[in-house]
Amino acid sequence: GEDVEQSLFLSVREGDSSVINCTYTDSSSTYLYWYKQEPGAGLQLLTYIFSNMDMKQDQRLTVLLNKKDKHLSLRIADTQTGDSAIYFCAGRYNKLIFGAGTRLAVHP
Amino acid sequence: DGGITQSPKYLFRKEGQNVTLSCEQNLNHDAMYWYRQDPGQGLRLIYYSQIVNDFQKGDIAEGYSVSREKKESFPLTVTSAQKNPTAFYLCASSSSGEDTEAFFGQGTRLTVV
Numbered sequence: 001g002e003d004v005e006q007s008l009f010l011s012v013r014e015g016d017s018s019v020i021n022c023t024y025t026d027s028s029s030t031y032l033y034w035y036k037q038e039p040g041a042g043l044q045l046l047t048y049i050f051s052n053m054d055m056k057q058d059q060r061l062t063v064l065l066n067k068k069d070k071h072l073s074l075r076i077a078d079t080q081t082g083d084s085a086i087y088f089c090a091g092r093y094n095k096l097i098f099g100a101g102t103r104l105a106v107h108p
Numbered sequence: 109d110g111g112i113t114q115s116p117k118y119l120f121r122k123e124g125q126n127v128t129l130s131c132e133q134n135l136n137h138d139a140m141y142w143y144r145q146d147p148g149q150g151l152r153l154i155y156y157s158q159i160v161n162d163f164q165k166g167d168i169a170e171g172y173s174v175s176r177e178k179k180e181s182f183p184l185t186v187t188s189a190q191k192n193p194t195a196f197y198l199c200a201s202s203s204s205g206e207d208t209e210a211f212f213g214q215g216t217r218l219t220v221v
Contacts, residue, residue: 042212100150
């Protein structure tokens with residue numbers, strides 16, 4: 001079945017790059033997504049990548065997709081305190097499936 | 109403004125009571141979803157609906173019920189059969205295309221007292 005996994009916690013220094021990783025079991029999702037959740041709020045779409053692409057860049061965000069290893073990553077360059085949040089990767093099968101979320105903490 | 113609205117933001121329930129969480133969208137989306145969020149467990153799918161008058165169970169449907177009588181509305185009832193209902197509940201909607209994003213409501217925090 002479909003399963004999406006993430007590490008639960010990442011701590012980085014302000015100004016460094018953050019890399020959040022995700023693995024998935026089912027390759028049938030045409031797109032893979034990254035969502036961001038601020039405290040006490042819903043999720044907002046950050047970016048998504050088409051499954052036949054290897055990389056997508058959008059300002060400070062870079063998404064890398066390794067289809068062979070079923071591995072997805074989100075890199076945030078020049079991480080700021082406002083980037084502190086929970087980040088979810090997701091795939092769309094016949095329904096949206098989310099990973100457990102990675103809590104990113106940015107410290108001075 | 110187009111969007112998806114959940115109400116109430118906070119809800120308290122006594123043990124043994126049923127309670128209904130509201131989710132309304134004016135985005136003309138076909139698909140709607142309910143997720144439950146517990147600390148460290150991410151989002152778990154309760155129910156989803158891809159079209160009016162049809163819905164499917166997600167991974168943790170036991171103790172919950174839904175209806176989809178209108179395209180705009182997908183209410184979730186937490187019944188007394190749900191043994192551990194205290195959680196943050198999120199509703200989402202999306203159009204049918206795979207490349208479209210899901211829009212989320214702001215969530216309802218349900219506490220059993």
